[in-house]
Amino acid sequence: MAKSVVCQGEIAIFVLMKKAYIETYGCQMNVNDTEVIFAILEKAGYGRTEIMEEADLVMANTCSIRDNAEQRIWGRLDVFNSKRKPGAYIGIVGCMAERLKDKLLDTGKVDLVVGPDAYRRLPRLLEAITPDNPQMDVLLSREETYADITPVRTDRNGLSAFISIMRGCNNVCSYCVVPYTRGAERSRDPHTIVREACDVFNKGYREVTLLGQNVDSYLWKSEEETVDFADLLKMVAAISPLLRVRFQTSHPKDISDKVIETIAATPNICKHIHLPVQSGSTRMLELMRRKYSREWYLERVAKIRSVMPECGITTDVIAGFCTETEQDHRQTLSLFEEVGFYWAFMFAYSDRPGTLANRTMKDDVPPEVKNRRLKEIIDLQNRKSLEEYRKMIGKTVIVLVEGPSKRNPEEFCGRASNNMMCVFPAGELRKGDYTEVTVTDCTSATLICK
Numbered sequence: 523m524a525k526s527v528v529c530q531g532e533i534a535i536f537v538l539m540k541k542a543y544i545e546t547y548g549c550q551m552n553v554n555d556t557e558v559i560f561a562i563l564e565k566a567g568y569g570r571t572e573i574m575e576e577a578d579l580v581m582a583n584t585c586s587i588r589d590n591a592e593q594r595i596w597g598r599l600d601v602f603n604s605k606r607k608p609g610a611y612i613g614i615v616g617c618m619a620e621r622l623k624d625k626l627l628d629t630g631k632v633d634l635v636v637g638p639d640a641y642r643r644l645p646r647l648l649e650a651i652t653p654d655n656p657q658m659d660v661l662l663s664r665e666e667t668y669a670d671i672t673p674v675r676t677d678r679n680g681l682s683a684f685i686s687i688m689r690g691c692n693n694v695c696s697y698c699v700v701p702y703t704r705g706a707e708r709s710r711d712p713h714t715i716v717r718e719a720c721d722v723f724n725k726g727y728r729e730v731t732l733l734g735q736n737v738d739s740y741l742w743k744s745e746e747e748t749v750d751f752a753d754l755l756k757m758v759a760a761i762s763p764l765l766r767v768r769f770q771t772s773h774p775k776d777i778s779d780k781v782i783e784t785i786a787a788t789p790n791i792c793k794h795i796h797l798p799v800q801s802g803s804t805r806m807l808e809l810m811r812r813k814y815s816r817e818w819y820l821e822r823v824a825k826i827r828s829v830m831p832e833c834g835i836t837t838d839v840i841a842g843f844c845t846e847t848e849q850d851h852r853q854t855l856s857l858f859e860e861v862g863f864y865w866a867f868m869f870a871y872s873d874r875p876g877t878l879a880n881r882t883m884k885d886d887v888p889p890e891v892k893n894r895r896l897k898e899i900i901d902l903q904n905r906k907s908l909e910e911y912r913k914m915i916g917k918t919v920i921v922l923v924e925g926p927s928k929r930n931p932e933e934f935c936g937r938a939s940n941n942m943m944c945v946f947p948a949g950e951l952r953k954g955d956y957t958e959v960t961v962t963d964c965t966s967a968t969l970i971c972k
Contacts, residue, residue: 539569543577545598546676548585550770551733552616554684556583557673559615559641564674566645574602579611579648581634584618586699588872592618599631611651615641617703620660621876627656638689638704639663662705669714672721679924681954682729683722687715687754691735693773695800696811696878697843697871700735707735709742712749712757719758719765728922728954729766730758737769738776752784759788764956766922766939767791771798774822775814786829793830794941797822798838802857803850806843811878816857823861834864834940841899842871842892844883851895858902864910864942865967866903870896908966914942915961921946921971923955938969946971 542563546556560570563579571577580602585591595618602612613634614626620637627635633651636644637660647657667689675683691700692707719730732754734740740751749757759767767788772781772795785791797819801807804815826833839854858866870892873885921936927945928935934948936957945968946959959971 540567540578541571541576542568542579542581543571543574544581544583546583547591547595548583548587548617550684550731551686551735552583552585553676554673554686554733555616555638555641557676557684558668558671558686559583559644560674560676561671562641562644566648570674570676574605575607577607577610579613580606581613581615582618584614584616586617586621586703586874588869589874590872592622599629603631611648617699620662620703621699623658623660627658632656634658635660637662639666641668642666664706664708667708667710669710672718675722675725675727679953680725681727681922681924682731683719683727684731684733685715685718685722686710686733687737688734688740692739693736693813694811694878696809696883697840697874699874699877702876704735707739709740712742712754715754716757716761720761723761723765726954728764729768732758732767732769734769735771736773736776738772738778738781750780752778752780755781755784755791756788759791763790765790768794768941770796772796774799774819775812777822779825782826782829785833792941793832793939794834794836795826796836796838799857799861800838800840801843801846801850802854803846806846806850809845809879809883810840810843816853820857820860832940834942835861836865836867836941837861837863838867838869839899840869840871841896842887844871844879844885844887846871846887846895851898855898855902858899858906862906862910863903864940865907866899868896868899868903904966908964911942911964911966911969914969915964918958918960919944919969919971921957921959923951923953923957925953942969943967944969944971 544556546552574580582595582598584595611633614632615636616638619635626632633656635658639662640659643659647659651657688709690705690707694701738751742749767790774797799819800810800812802816873880919938921938921944923934923936927933932948933945934951935945937943944959951957961969961971963970
């Protein structure tokens with residue numbers, strides 16, 4: 523809304539901005555979605571606030587990958603309702619909105635439920651809300667990529683930006699809700715991606731992370747050209763040698779020699795690949811519908827190491843998936859021993875309603891067994907992380923300075939190309955600088971440098 527006032531014979535227009543507060547849960551793709559939402563709301567007269575109590579619109583951008591992620595949102599709804607100012611609306615957007623739909627509205631605690639493909643319609647939905655008429659739009663799309671929207675950057679360091687290159691997923695892993703909450707896979711026009719990366723670089727950002735559920739299946743075609751993921755990496759890296767390029771997430775069945783060799787040959791594409799394995803047992807991988815075997819995974823790791831010996835390889839793993847035996851579990855442990863991941867996201871299996879596993883398999887591994895197996899994986903990974911970090915002692919790496927260390931303001935921190943976190947004396951350095959540091963010591967999560 524706007525208010526006109528007369529000032530010395532001229533009309534001045536003061537726009538009284540409404541304020542929006544959004545909490546983001548889940549992966550970096552949700553962070554990027556929140557930035558898209560703020561861009562859409564900004565055009566509708568909403569400014570961003572980090573103070574919930576002053577907001578006219580309070581929302582949670584949600585994740586449904588695991589049950590505990592959803593349970594947290596149910597608790598936040600009570601907080602939102604207790605703290606919102608009179609007349610403020612409460613909304614749930616993202617994957618949980620897509621999955622639970624009417625159940626959220628039935629609580630009486632939510633005014634707005636919007637799925638991942640309906641963010642453009644937020645202004646219209648907000649205008650239609652009344653006390654007796656909450657709004658919901660969870661229609662999935664085969665075309666929506668938000669390619670023409672410049673996200674409002676919400677990061678605090680002004681150094682690293684996330685750019686979505688595609689939406690949805692076609693893989694339908696048996697444990698995963700993503701195909702049901704984010705729809706079919708579709709890739710963005712590469713030229714809009716390059717323009718967005720140029721924009722953030724010109725604003726002072728020095729690192730971009732290209733995001734997709736499976737970046738290796740990125741493919742964009744027109745009458746004039748065909749661009750795959752390796753091509754896109756080169757296009758973004760060509761913006762400037764001062765712009766670091768990262769990406770996530772790769773899929774073991776799709777990561778190609780062309781992608782691996784492009785990373786190896788391009789200095790400012792970071793030498794880090796997140797390659798979720800989920801299990802070291804081929805039998806479990808088949809049940810998970812991962813479409814690769816243990817042997818295939820290890821061959822891809824071998825290819826990466828053959829051209830980039832110090833590439834940081836990280837992973838995801840699930841302990842206690844349906845019918846998992848002790849032998850299956852030991853195969854996971856042995857794969858962790860063989861690969862030597864720098865770090866890993868490790869979880870006990872969480873049965874998600876609506877997935878293929880939920881419909882056709884029995885979640886038959888007892889919780890205490892899941893938790894024991896998970897602890898064994900975590901203990902092993904902690905040991906392997908320390909081993910991998912110790913291998914870096916004495917080596918020199920180039921670090922992008924992120925700012926003061928949390929523990930010691932006289933030290934700075936930043937990541938090496940392989941994504942290892944480094945701490946080092948601040949000296950005359952500034953955030954955004956590149957500097958060479960030599961590793962003198964380490965923990966299982968940090969390189970200590972000079």
